Amino acid sequence: MAESVKNAAAEITDAGIVGGAAKLTPEKIEKVINNVLKAEGGARLKTYVDICAHCGLCSEACHFYLSHDNDPKFSPAGKVKQTVWEIIKKKGRVDVEFIKRASEIASTECNLCRRCVMYCPFGIDIAYLLLTVRRICHKLGITPQYIQDTAHSHSATANQMWVKEDEWIDSLMWQEDEARAEIPDLRIPLEKEGADIFYSVIGPEPKFRAQLIYQAAVIMHVAGMNWTMPATPGWDNSDMCMFTGDFEMMARLKKIHFESAARLKVKKIVMGECGHAFRSVHDVGNRALSWKMPPIPVIHAIEFYYELIRDGKIKIAKKFDKPVTFHDPCNTVRGRGLHEMGRYVANATCETLIEMHPNREHNYCCGAGGGVINCGPPYKMSRIDGDKIKAEQLAAVKAKGAQTIIAPCHNCHGGLEDLIHHHKLDMNIKFLGDIIYETMEKPE
Amino acid sequence: MHDIYDFVSGPMVWVSLIIFAAGCIYRFISMALLAKEKDPFLYNYMSPYHALRSIFHWLTPFGSENMRKNPVFTIVAFSFHICVVIAPLFLFAHIILIKQSWNVSWWFISDTMADIMTLIVIASCVFFLIRRIVRPEVKFLTSASDYIILAMVAAPFITGFWTYHQFAGCRIMGIIHILSGEILLAAIPFTRLSHMIFFPISRGYIGSEFGAIRHAKDW
Amino acid sequence: MRKKTWVLCSVIVLSIIFLFVTAYSQDNIKYVQDPAFTKRMRPAAVFNHDEHNENASIDDCSTCHHFYKDKVKVENETSEDMKCSECHKIDKDPVPLINKYHLRCKGCHEQEKAGPLMCSECHVK
Structure with missing residues (x-):
């Protein structure tokens, strides 16, 4: 594995990772990792790593895995193995190349969409484990540059x-x-x-x-x-x-x-x-x-x-007449179970709603969420390639007649737009707000 | 032979039982204390209703999407877990030995039933082994310890079957059977087999997060 | 032809005699088999009565064939003519009687550090 990590790490061009890595020493890495593990890695981290039965059942949950023709390196537990397990096994004594690759895996090859959490029999929060890797990378200063820039904006403005x-x-x-x-x-x-x-x-x-x-x-x-x-x-x-x-x-x-x-x-x-x-x-x-x-x-x-x-505060004048499909964003469905409410609004405002499959809690991620799209141009193609399965899902629903995708999330818009463009799907994406605005009764 | 038998069926039983019980309690309490210290919010977010709801769904065969997607694995995993617990606990020969030692006894299954269950456990272990070697996504996650644990689980069942059917060398096998059972029991709290203790907690916690906070299913 | 019939007849007669002798001889017990057990979980335990007692130097019949009255062992009284299950009754659950047999045999073997201990050593298939 060490050899492949070296090769993969050598190909990293992101200024944030490369620049950050230049300032790192193995000693600093070890110190920071152990600080994070000791101060923050509590019972959850320990239990999750201890009980994982290495069964691989989380694999099929991940769009990166499915989109890379079932390449085990992209399975949820596979990503944990390449990061968290290694870090814990070596007690933080990992080299700069390793941590560069770990940053890339955690920040750009996982959307933290938590679909895998629903597929793990033990309910291991794999997104939390990879977020812990991002936490370590943040403290080491090797977060991909584009998303780090937005974080800087947050702190400044x-x-x-x-x-x-x-x-x-x-x-x-x-x-x-x-x-x-x-x-x-x-x-x-x-x-x-x-x-x-x-x-x-x-x-x-x-x-x-x-x-x-x-x-x-x-x-x-x-x-x-x-x-x-x-x-x-x-x-x-x-x-x-x-x-x-x-x-x-x-x-x-x-x-x-x-x-x-x-x-x-x-x-x-x-x-x-x-x-x-x-x-x-x-x-x-x-x-x-x-x-x-x-x-x-x-x-x-x-x-x-x-x-x-529902309360009649908004009335629909004329329903949206093109067939639509509904994309459940991870953070509103696995994050708040808003799938039925979303469909209620879609059905109230649109004439035809065609379901994509899988849907609701089991919907595939847009590929952009979890800050992945925010990692910017260096990772645009790996993001699009990593969500081929979503394009297939969209193509299937398009074949059933859906022309418009309702996606009530900004990140999903970004991710779906890139997928549609890349795969020449010729579909358009709308927010619920777009549709309501178009179809509602407005004062004359 | 007398001395070896006395040793493995006497003090060793106690040693393994004490390691198992004390180990489980220790692991559980130390984890609870660590959680109290580092992740105290875990206690606040535990919602008994949603925890049980999640555990129930995942203890029901085909109760989750992933189980329906992998029907063969689901059937093997469920039969394996049922048999691996039921067969040794309700085996006639074990009941007699326990009655003899501690003068307590409980319901037992027929030997034919026990035989079938034992074969199911062994066959499941073979299935897990093959799956681990053949499936790339499982192979990628596999380390030597996974094979060792699998062997540790299979050993008492293979040797037990051997002893019961009195195949060649069944006396030695009987001794190995007792020893391997004790090793397995003692290993539970300190290996990945500790999912026996932590499954309800990890499952219950994520069930609480998904159910109570995120109002979503987790199966 | 005549010779063959003669041999056959003698074999049959001898077998019958042998069967009668073994069946009625108290002194030639080979297995421990209690009719109280209606369902057998294991083959009957191998037990050569005379050979065993000779090897183990057991002279006192009441060592095994004890007789109890009001929960007190009656000295000089034995119970060879009784089945164990006449006193150690099976009340649906066979486990207590099984346990008595095991304690009687295996218990002694453990104490004396002699004789078989493992299931397959007595319940030979």
């Missing part, structure tokens, strides 16, 4: 995309302006204390997809919601630090987010259609702040839209 405070406010006012051309009395209420809803989005929304804020404002307005967005940092609910293993920064980000909501004395936080941000706010980041559950109720857009339609 409290948002993922280097958006400055005035740019954020400006983007909201711009979208409000645009929307008022359509609905003259629409507002995007900034800093409204005592509002019912604190609406938070991810950094890329104001940066690249500002129309999503426009659409959300229209939905909020038509549904008659008492809502607000903060004019200060804390508007961004996304969290790449959770995925680089920078847990201290993750906790700070969640603190800023929750405190902004608390400052505005809102009843609940509604989040835009993003998966990983939901994972961070609902499940992981709150824990880093010692909150068992989020201190303020957090609702994903899927659930929010479901409630609006």
Whole structure:
């Protein structure tokens, strides 16, 4: 194995990994690994490594494994073997080449989608094990460069995309302006204390997809919601630090987010259609702040839209007439079981919903999540090659007539777009918000 | 022969039972304390309902998606685990020996049944061995210890079968049978076989996370 | 032809005599077999009564064929004419009686450090 690790490590060109590795010594690696294992690797890590029966039953859960023609190096336990087992067996005495490759495996060959967790008979949280590897790599400073850059942005600006405070406010006012051309009395209420809803989005929304804020404002307005967005940092609910293993920064980000909501004395936080941000706010980041559950109720857009339609706050004028299929993002399905609500909204707004297979909790990952797409161009092709199975799944549902994929998650959009483009599938992808905006009754 | 038999069927039984029981308790308590110290949240997130729900699904044959995807493995794994526990615990000969030593006894299965179960265990071990060698994804994960553990599990059953049927050298086999059983018992808490202790906990915990926090199935 | 018939007849007669002798002779026990056991889990235990007692120098019949009255062993009284199961009754569960037999044989072998101990040594197939 050592030889193949050397070869694979030699091919790594990512500036973050190569640059970081240049500053490493075996002594430092050993020290950092043992610090992490000792200080953070508790009962879970130990038990998971102790009881794994090496049965390989997790393999078929992983899209990387399936997409690489069942290459065992890409199976979930295979990735754990190449990282965690080796580290523990050698008590941290691994070389620089090994740790370079470990960083690449953990950060770019696993989406932390937790599908394998559902396939392990013992319920071993394999995603947690690979996240621990990312944690070690973070502390060693060899995280892939592109995602590390977003983490830097988080620490400098409290948002993922280097958006400055005035740019954020400006983007909201711009979208409000645009929307008022359509609905003259629409507002995007900034800093409204005592509002019912604190609406938070991810950094890329104001940066690249500002129309999503426009659409959300229209939905909020038509549904008659008492809502607000903060004019200060804390508007961004996304969290790449959770995925680089920078847990201290993750906790700070969640603190800023929750405190902004608390400052505005809102009843609940509604989040835009993003998966990983939901994972961070609902499940992981709150824990880093010692909150068992989020201190303020957090609702994903899927659930929010479901409630609006169920309660008749939004009425559908004319259903979307092209056949759609529904892609369950890992973080809203394995992260919150929102699959039926998502389908409720899809069925309420679209004429035909064709299921892809597998679906719901068992859906294949988009290939982009878990920070993999954020590792940027150096890993774009390995990401696309690593999710061939998803393209096959999409092609099969396309053959049944589906033209549009509903994917209520930003990362999934990125991943699916690349797959569709690469495999020339000619399908389009929409958010639930896109469809609701298109099909809802709006004031004349 | 008397001295060897007395030794393996006397003090060695106690030694292996004590290592097994104390080992299990030690592993369990030390893990519980480590969790208390390092991952105290584990206790907060344990949800008995969701834990049991998950354990129930995974203890039901074909109760999970993965089991349905691998029907042969599921059948072998379930029969293996049922037989590996039932056969030795309810074997007539074992009941008699225990009655003799401690004057307690319980229900036993017929010898034919025990024979079938023993063959199932042995055949399962052969299946696991072949699977480990033939399937690339399993072979990749395999180290020497996996073969050793498999041999440790198979040994008491092979020698037990041998002894019962009085094949050549069955006296020596009988001694090896007792010894290998004791070794297996003592090894449980300290090897991957400790999944016997930790399965309900790891399964229950992930069931709680998936069920109570993430409102999703984990099977 | 005549010679053959004669041989055959003698063999049959001798066999019958042999069978009667072995069946009725208390002194020539080869197996321990108690009719109380309706279902046999193992072949009957091999036991050559005379040979065993000679080797083990057992003269006192009550060593095995003891007689108890009100839970007290009656000295000088023996029970050769009784089946063990007449006192050690089987009440559905055969295990207690099996256990008595094992304690009687194997218990003594263990104590004396002589004689067979393992299942297959007595219950020979």
